[in-house]
Amino acid sequence: MSSSSPRLTARYFIETPNDLAKAAATLAGEQSSGTFVEVPGETAELKQRFAARVESIKPLDTSPTPAIPTGRPTPPNAVYRRAEVAVSWSLENFGHNLPTLVSTVQGNLYELAQFSGLKLIDLDFPAEFSARFRGPQFGIPGCRRLTNVPAGRPLIGTIIKPSIGMSPDTTAELVRTLVEAGIDFIKDDELMANPPHSPFDARVDAIMRVINAHADRTGKKVMYAFNVSDEIDAMQRHYEKIVRSGGTCAMISLNSVGLSASKKICDLGQLAIHGHRNGWGMLNRHPLLGIEYPAYQKLWRLAGVDQLHVNGIANKFWESDDSVVRSIQSCLAAEPLNKPLLPVVSSGQWGGQAPETWRRTQTTDLLYMAGGGIMAHPNGPAAGVHALREWWEAAVSGLTYDQCLAQRPNLALSAQKFAK
Known part of the structure; x- marks a missing residue:
């Protein structure tokens, strides 16, 4: 040079x-x-x-x-x-x-x-x-293909709760309920990795028995993001265990393991990588200190992450809706590499935020995750999944929040439960 x-x-x-x-x-x-x-x-x-x-x-x-x-x-x-x-x-x-x-x-x-x-x-x-970096191996089209979710609606996902304490078998029973409810995506909590009460290999075995059986029966394989965050050698072992077991996704706590360790796992190239940004507030919350999301997501995009958290509209944290919208837009921008990331919308989400999320972003290229917004639905998790899909269908058709409730009576139960 x-x-x-x-x-x-x-x-x-x-x-x-x-x-x-x-x-x-x-x-x-x-x-x-x-x-x-x-x-x-x-x-x-x-x-x-x-x-x-x-x-x-x-x-x-x-x-x-x-x-x-x-x-x-x-x-x-x-x-x-x-x-x-x-x-x-x-x-x-x-x-x-x-x-x-x-x-x-x-x-x-x-x-x-x-x-x-x-x-x-x-x-x-x-x-x-x-050009020297491969970037996301799967990205938005690959994640849709792996979950069999067509364009036109978000991937609907949830998080295993309680965050810690459940055994592999208890977790697998919850997963059974969720996959039968029609969920597209489930993930470990960032606090759950390889603890004594739920060893990684045993958890993968128990969960993938449920997911693989459901896929054999229905043709739909739910994407489960197993949290592989650990020392690098252990992360590789965990990754290989997921591949052998028929899984499709690994989750990394990006700020905890760092750029080099994350890229090492991304470069293996067989699983979609769910990037969790826990610790983000430490990097961004002060208006005149740290890093803004457009720069942050570009670094992880080059490293090869496929999905990246962006918070959500009317979230439970400090971040403004304007900031969340900018984060979504930056994930969906073409450059670098002309490989957009799949924005992961989460944090106190339920179906009632769909109309505003759609109005502000005009995209369904999202992984829209709700924990309590699915599990705590008055009629159970299956009703929670169906309500989320219906909220999004109504939102994309152009209905406001009030119009959704007026024209879609089935949505009243979730509004009664979750609206603030």
Whole structure:
């Protein structure tokens, strides 16, 4: 590669009491060839070839107080300037190495005293970089094929609850109830992996006996996402156990096991990968610290994840509906690799959120998951699954929430139970 090497661009939302141009230059220097003084070997040619470049600075508003502490005394009458900054790096800096890329675009930036706020907003990968990654092996079309769910409606899924405590046989009986109710997808909770009360292999055996028997009888194989999160060698053993048992999906707690471990499992290529983002609030909840979802999902897309959590409309957590919609849209965007991810909608969901979810997103390319919204239906889990499908059918036909209730009397029971 040379100084004309393709470049990766990262966009940041920053806040600083310093001059914006100087702060942006510090950001670029810290994450490429620079240090706080000139050092031997740091030639002009080296800087030209490897230094990060500040591509643009868009000033925004100001604040009289810092968003987060800088670790330095606050100057008298300080003004904290905010801006959107774009910085680029030559691919020559990190090659096709995802962990080193993350170290480059995030790394020490959050430590710099020049910033009282810094958040990675998005990443723009040149085609030369993205093309070196396979990305999702199954994605949306593959997950529909594996579950036999046609286009035009979401995959309907649920989560095994209680999260922990149930034996493999007790879990399998709950799975039996769900598959007979017509569910498309079931997953382990992120707290359930390989505990003494439900060893992984025994749980897979018990559950897959139920799922395989149902598939033999009906032709529909429910997708079960077994949580393989563990040390890397154990994750591979768990993965291979699912494959031998006829399963179709493995779940990974992405933030717990990391980018390299997740990619190692994704690269095996035989199972759809359900990416759980537990720990997301730690990375995103502060408005001026961490990473935004568009950048986050691109990293996991390159790693090979097929399904990725996005929260849900009117959810039980802190995240706004606008943020959830942006997350869904970013999963469904073509790039990188022209391989969209399947957004996993969850968190306090039931059928009543379908009309607003459809109105805001205009897509059924979703894995729509409800735990209590299925299991706690007054007429049982089968009625819960059927109600979710009917809510979505009504929503896609253009009915509002109130119109759904007026024109679909069967939906009144779920509204009485779950509406706040």
